[in-house]
Amino acid sequence: MRIASTLLSAALVAGLAGLTGSTAQAATPVHFTSAHGTFTGYTPGARAVTYRTDLVPGGAQAHVFGTSARATGTTTTLVVTGLLPNHQYGAHAHANACGPTGDDAGPHFQYTPDPVKPSVDPAYANPRNEIWLDFTTDRFGQGHTKSTVDWTFGSRRARSVVIHETHTHTDPGHAGTAGARLACLDVGF
Numbered sequence: 001m002r003i004a005s006t007l008l009s010a011a012l013v014a015g016l017a018g019l020t021g022s023t024a025q026a027a028t029p030v031h032f033t034s035a036h037g038t039f040t041g042y043t044p045g046a047r048a049v050t051y052r053t054d055l056v057p058g059g060a061q062a063h064v065f066g067t068s069a070r071a072t073g074t075t076t077t078l079v080v081t082g083l084l085p086n087h088q089y090g091a092h093a094h095a096n097a098c099g100p101t102g103d104d105a106g107p108h109f110q111y112t113p114d115p116v117k118p119s120v121d122p123a124y125a126n127p128r129n130e131i132w133l134d135f136t137t138d139r140f141g142q143g144h145t146k147s148t149v150d151w152t153f154g155s156r157r158a159r160s161v162v163i164h165e166t167h168t169h170t171d172p173g174h175a176g177t178a179g180a181r182l183a184c185l186d187v188g189f
Contacts, residue, residue, distance in 0.1 A: 033066035033076075035161075035187040042100045046188045049098045054110070055185040056083060056163060060141070064161055064187045073150040078133040078161060083141045090164035090178025091145070093131035093189065097159040102181025109158035109189075112152045125176025127168075131158065134167045134178070158189040 037048025050056040060082030068074040096106035114124035135145040165179025
């Protein structure tokens with residue numbers, strides 16, 4: 001837990017670093033996001049749900065911290081503990097909140113929505129138009145990652161972060177896919 005706390009503190013400092021001097025004086029509103037959850041099986045009102053306990057065990061934790069401002073874009077940091085050691089996971093911001101199944105989180109949130117569903121076109125399914133948070137855990141099952149995009153949320157907002165089975169693919173026809181939806185954390189972007 002101490003590692004996760006330190007990483008979140010570092011994320012806060014990094015997120016605020018771009019808002020000093022003339023940028024801060026320009027009165028750019030900054031939106032802060034923070035979410036934390038301990039993964040459990042689904043129950044109504046659960047904020048962190050695991051769908052595959054073999055890959056995201058009950059009791060594993062996730063922390064999401066984000067800053068968003070017109071002058072700096074949106075930076076999102078994900079810190080996880082208690083997952084499988086030395087495993088590659090994908091993770092993305094999704095359009096809907098978590099639910100009884102991974103599909104309830106809906107598609108990846110896209111700043112510019114792809115008119116074709118499901119979105120597998122690299123022109124839309126890419127880390128500039130979506131928030132991709134792929135990570136690899138260390139030997140203790142801990143991991144962290146950061147995404148920075150040059151846009152901010154408007155009236156449409158992402159509602160969750162979903163952890164996927166593999167790192168995210170980028171090739172045409174598979175862009176944005178990352179295997180099964182393993183777990184979900186509600187995040188108030």
